[in-house]
Amino acid sequence: LLGTRTVVDDRWLRLDAERLETGRGAILDPWYLQRSRAWACAVATVPDGRVVMVEQYRRGVDAWVLELPAGDIDAGEDPAVAAARELAEETGHRASAAPVALGAWFPEPAHSTARAHGFFVSAHADPVATSHDVGEDIVVRLLAPAEVEAAIDSGHLCHAAQIGFWYAARRRGLIGD
Amino acid sequence: LLGTRTVVDDRWLRLDAERLETGRGAILDPWYLQRSRAWACAVATVPDGRVVMVEQYRRGVDAWVLELPAGDIDAGEDPAVAAARELAEETGHRASAAPVALGAWFPEPAHSTARAHGFFVSAHADPVATSHDVGEDIVVRLLAPAEVEAAIDSGHLCHAAQIGFWYAARRRGLIGD
Numbered sequence: 475l476l477g478t479r480t481v482v483d484d485r486w487l488r489l490d491a492e493r494l495e496t497g498r499g500a501i502l503d504p505w506y507l508q509r510s511r512a513w514a515c516a517v518a519t520v521p522d523g524r525v526v527m528v529e530q531y532r533r534g535v536d537a538w539v540l541e542l543p544a545g546d547i548d549a550g551e552d553p554a555v556a557a558a559r560e561l562a563e564e565t566g567h568r569a570s571a572a573p574v575a576l577g578a579w580f581p582e583p584a585h586s587t588a589r590a591h592g593f594f595v596s597a598h599a600d601p602v603a604t605s606h607d608v609g610e611d612i613v614v615r616l617l618a619p620a621e622v623e624a625a626i627d628s629g630h631l632c633h634a635a636q637i638g639f640w641y642a643a644r645r646r647g648l649i650g651d
Numbered sequence: 652l653l654g655t656r657t658v659v660d661d662r663w664l665r666l667d668a669e670r671l672e673t674g675r676g677a678i679l680d681p682w683y684l685q686r687s688r689a690w691a692c693a694v695a696t697v698p699d700g701r702v703v704m705v706e707q708y709r710r711g712v713d714a715w716v717l718e719l720p721a722g723d724i725d726a727g728e729d730p731a732v733a734a735a736r737e738l739a740e741e742t743g744h745r746a747s748a749a750p751v752a753l754g755a756w757f758p759e760p761a762h763s764t765a766r767a768h769g770f771f772v773s774a775h776a777d778p779v780a781t782s783h784d785v786g787e788d789i790v791v792r793l794l795a796p797a798e799v800e801a802a803i804d805s806g807h808l809c810h811a812a813q814i815g816f817w818y819a820a821r822r823r824g825l826i827g828d
Contacts, residue, residue, distance in 0.1 A: 481658070484681075489666070496788050500786040506663060507710055507711065508711075531674070533762065534760045534763045578806070579811035579814060580711055580712055580810060587713075609677040611673050611675050632756050632757050633756065634767050635812065637756060638812065638814040638815030642814070
């Protein structure tokens, strides 16, 4: 790291333009790096086996898409706590057991420090009141596992990291058929 | 979309700050949106069943990490062609059959238009010469499938979208044990 120029620094984005020298002596300037908050998501099932999902407009996709309940981890917050909190806030479904860690991955390892934490969460069937942020417009969906996979195939569920966490939960036998 | 201000526009990054109004009337300003190129990656195996991987430093992780061969799709290029091209350029292993599409997902659906295309590729055992970009410093690794999954568990393979494509290939029975 030979130098850093901050391009954006507000409550939504911290973007640096770095001057880097590689191990082989090449100079990369500017190398854009986002210093981003970590977020957590929940692959959550209710007792009848259905998966708790949310539907919302996503600007990068420019479409209403299906996603796992997810959100930024607060400063000092445990990622597992954040996953359960976001699940409850976005869908009303509270965790009925401790979340099971599925991985802590990087959605954009070249240009962002953001880390995505995935958890499997067993949830209560009956929702309590939700608590959406201003600007959030979320529809809750309870889907059978086969419907989730159909949504992956159709592109309605297209969030790369979340699809990874879904498959990770499947592979560990945490999701039924 | 009520307005757009371009924050960065060079050959590496196009970043807009948008003024958005949600369906419920909330104003989001600035909403940062990256208009990013699509990229493609290859879950590639050679005839003995080993997986062709690359190891390189990633700035967002600040570590040497394991990844699938991957790279930006050129303008007008077919994503399957791009996956096979990047595989050959980065590792020297040429495709021996047409790539099999695994999905076209969004690594950052809220704030980036970038789309990640994953393919399974059967590759020749013997590599030809590689062709690395300036600034790339890549070590090729041939790993057994169990070693790839151990790398996911250890965090050495931590690229969220690529882990998703790996599991997608597994789930379709394209990877052996």
